Amino acid sequence: MxxxxxxxxxxxxxxxxxxxxxxxxxxxxxxxxxxxxxxxxxxxxxxxxxxxxxxxxxxxxxxxxxxxxxxxxxxxxxxxxxxxxxxxxxxxxxxLEEPISYTASGKILRAKTLGQYKYINAIKKNDIVFGIGPAGTGKTYLAMAMAIKAFKNNEVRRIILTRPAVEAGESLGFLPGDLQEKIDPYLRPLYDA
Structure with a gap:
């Protein structure tokens, strides 16, 4: 009806x-x-x-x-x-609650999905959080946004970026270039965020 x-x-x-x-x-x-x-x-x-x-x-x-x-x-x-x-x-x-942060241009940064909202709350409440999920879902971007927010609010003194562990069978020693050129592809997403 x-x-x-x-x-x-x-x-x-x-x-x-x-x-x-x-x-x-x-x-x-x-x-x-x-x-x-x-x-x-x-x-x-x-x-x-x-x-x-x-x-x-x-x-x-x-x-x-x-x-x-x-x-x-x-x-x-x-x-x-x-x-x-x-x-x-x-x-x-x-x-739509409080924004996570603001971008350099002043744009409000908010969680776009309930999964991102839960991830942000986990970062706020815990010292260590593992973000596992498909590419492009905002894990790195949100982690960096939360790290920068904590740094600006003097909650932490520094942000330490480390390269990921080299996968089994992969060796950075055989790649051409100096150490910075070898590590850059691993850290580029962090710099971009």
């Missing part, structure tokens, strides 16, 4: 960001939740099965919270949709 919910909102800019340019986000949301979304005089009207309409309503609530703090990206939209679909939408508010 079809349910109709209305998310009350009268901020046209907010509605535009939720719907996206040329309704791109709207189509993604409608396809993900199998609902129809319309703009009416009260706000955003959601039409679909009861459970799906309620999940879409929850998604819009989360998107509004995100947009109030920062511009909505495609990555955030997709992650928020996935989180709401698996019932973890409420936990997303943790990501």
């Amino acid at each position: 079809s349910e109709k919910l209305v998310y009350t909102i009268n901020d046209e800019n907010m509605i535009h960001q939720i719907f996206g340019d040329l309704d791109k986000n709207k189509r993604i949301i409608e396809n993900s939740f199998n609902v129809v979304m319309k703009i009416n005089s009260e706000g955003i009207e959601i039409i679909g099965e009861k459970e799906k309409a309620e999940k879409t309503y929850e998604l819009i609530e989360q998107l509004v919270r995100i947009i109030k703090k920062q511009p909505l990206t495609d990555q955030q939209l997709n992650y928020t949709i996935d989180s709401v679909l698996i019932g973890k939408g409420e936990e997303l508010e943790k990501l």
Whole structure:
């Protein structure tokens, strides 16, 4: 049976960001939740099965919270949709809490996923943390951000960068170049972060 919910909102800019340019986000949301979304005089009207309409309503609530703090990206939209679909939408508010740090250009640095949020909290609470996971998930970047934050706050006196242990069967002695040129590829991700 079809349910109709209305998310009350009268901020046209907010509605535009939720719907996206040329309704791109709207189509993604409608396809993900199998609902129809319309703009009416009260706000955003959601039409679909009861459970799906309620999940879409929850998604819009989360998107509004995100947009109030920062511009909505495609990555955030997709992650928020996935989180709401698996019932973890409420936990997303943790990501908008205090920023980790600020970049040199003044951009706010925040956890982008719940996994990153847990990783940051583990770094805050423990002396040693092992970050294991796929490439490109922010392990090195976040570890360096937390190290620099601790250094700036005088929580530590220095940051020590060490090269990783050489894998079995690998020897740095046979590579061309001096020691710095041999170690640089291992430390480059740390310098970049």
